[in-house]
Amino acid sequence: MGDKLYxxxxxxxxEVYFQNNIIKMGKDPLQLLFKxxxxxxxxxSNTNVSQLPLLNEIDPKYFYLSWTFLLRSKSESxxxxxxxxxxxxxxxxxxxEYDEDYLTYVSDAMMGNKIGEVLIExxxxxxxxxxxxxxxxxxxxxxxxxxxxxxxxxxxxALHAQKKIGQILIESGKIxxxxxxxxxxxxxxxxxxxxxxxxxxxxxxxxxxxxxxxxLSSENKEIEKALSDKNNIEIDxxxxxxxxxxxxxxxxxxxxxKCRNATD
Amino acid sequence: MxxxxxxxxxxxxxxxxxxxxxxxxHELLNFIEKNNIVTLDGxxxxxxxxxxxxxxxxxxxxxxTKSKPFFLIGASNKLRTVLELTGFLDLIEExx
Numbered sequence: 272m273g274d275k276l277y278x279x280x281x282x283x284x285x286e287v288y289f290q291n292n293i294i295k296m297g298k299d300p301l302q303l304l305f306k307x308x309x310x311x312x313x314x315x316s317n318t319n320v321s322q323l324p325l326l327n328e329i330d331p332k333y334f335y336l337s338w339t340f341l342l343r344s345k346s347e348s349x350x351x352x353x354x355x356x357x358x359x360x361x362x363x364x365x366x367x368e369y370d371e372d373y374l375t376y377v378s379d380a381m382m383g384n385k386i387g388e389v390l391i392e393x394x395x396x397x398x399x400x401x402x403x404x405x406x407x408x409x410x411x412x413x414x415x416x417x418x419x420x421x422x423x424x425x426x427x428x429a430l431h432a433q434k435k436i437g438q439i440l441i442e443s444g445k446i447x448x449x450x451x452x453x454x455x456x457x458x459x460x461x462x463x464x465x466x467x468x469x470x471x472x473x474x475x476x477x478x479x480x481x482x483x484x485x486x487l488s489s490e491n492k493e494i495e496k497a498l499s500d501k502n503n504i505e506i507d508x509x510x511x512x513x514x515x516x517x518x519x520x521x522x523x524x525x526x527x528x529k530c531r532n533a534t535d
Numbered sequence: 536m537x538x539x540x541x542x543x544x545x546x547x548x549x550x551x552x553x554x555x556x557x558x559x560x561h562e563l564l565n566f567i568e569k570n571n572i573v574t575l576d577g578x579x580x581x582x583x584x585x586x587x588x589x590x591x592x593x594x595x596x597x598x599x600t601k602s603k604p605f606f607l608i609g610a611s612n613k614l615r616t617v618l619e620l621t622g623f624l625d626l627i628e629e630x631x
Contacts, residue, residue: 289585294553300585304620316622323589326564326597331556331590338621 282314282369283351285340289362291333298361300334306358310351311344480526483519490516543570544608547580551587559587563594573598578609583617595626 285307289300307313322335329335344351348368355364493512497505545566551559567573575591591607598605606628610618618624 294586299553301588301617301620304585308620313620316620318592318621318623320592320596323593323596325600326560326567326590326593329560329590329593331560331586331593332553334585334589336585336589336592 280311280343280345281347283311283340283342283344283348284367284369285342285351286337286365286367287340287362288337288364289334290360291335293334293361294332296361300336300362303355303358303362303364304338306354307340307342310346310354311342313340314343315341476526476530480523483523483526487516487519487523490519543572544574544576546576546578549579550582551580551590552582552584553586556586556590560590563590567594567598567601567603570603572604572606574606574608576609577607577611577614580611580614583614588617588621588623591626592623 287303287307289303290296293300317339319337319339320335322337323329324335346354348366351366355366358364490512494509494516497508497512545563548555548559573594575594595605605626607626608628610627615624615627618626
């Protein structure tokens with residue numbers, strides 16, 4: 272075992288499909304999952320609930336769940352296959368090793384870097400694009416398509432049937448309820464972010480601000496004019512127009528503050 | 536110990552596994568029918584197997600289609616470990 276200390280980590284995709292009559296064999300599916308966890312670190316765990324019936328329809332003596340794990344392990348693929356061999360009666364297990372690039376990507380993610388930061392470092396996206404993406408309020412359907420959970424055609428079908436997209440997806444087993452809840456929450460947060468950064472302005476106040484801006488601009492022109500003849504600088508005029516400018520700026524600030532407070 | 540129905544919280548028994556999933560399914564269905572908000576308490580649940588987990592996920596899915604909020608509170612260490620391994624840790628309501 273000591274030799275493994277210096278061995279590189281490998282990343283595997285492990286897929287597990289249980290026999291649905293596993294209960295007759297007196298086995299607990301979780302035993303195999305815990306065994307997989309013993310062979311390394313589970314980086315990601317996805318439960319496939321697409322075949323899982325609703326509570327009112329389920330025969331709880333049959334097993335409907337399957338899993339896909341992203342496993343980080345120092346064991347070789349052959350070793351893992353040997354370990355899982357003893358479970359071949361109860362489950363079909365497939366193991367696929369990822370290449371080095373993927374390993375770097377996952378390692379970066381595991382080091383605590385946010386995916387956005389990793390993508391920036393790799394030059395795949397710049398900071399502005401990430402900010403834009405975060406601020407963009409997408410429709411639920413677009414988020415689901417982008418996440419690779421459904422296709423555009425499936426959305427069209429759902430809309431055609433006049434049902435809520437979420438309801439269709441749950442019923443057809445395309446998505447787990449908790450995943451959909453997370454996406455809806457994400458959508459809500461984006462909306463909240465947008466609302467927090469949006470100031471709704473009363474049109475009258477906006478007109479007043481625009482009028483004051485024009486007056487401010489005129490005063491600046493007067494100051495420029497007074498400064499144009501370097502041999503005859505009119506200090507009194509400059510002071511007069513500067514004073515008016517300050518007054519207009521103060522009024523503009525006051526109006527902007529009123530607009531902000533009105534949205535709080 | 537059999538499952539206890541107490542006010543609007545369903546307390547999961549010490550074990551939810553292949554030996555009692557049919558009984559738990561029946562009780563859960565009754566509970567969900569009677570409540571608009573479904574709250575399950577897992578504080579005394581010490582033994583859960585794949586069939587118990589499957590039943591909870593099925594109940595969660597069922598509540599979602601019925602537009603009934605589903606909360607899992609007071610998860611025991613065993614339940615927390617199983618949900619963490621299977622990627623369902625976010626089912627647990629941490630503050631209540």
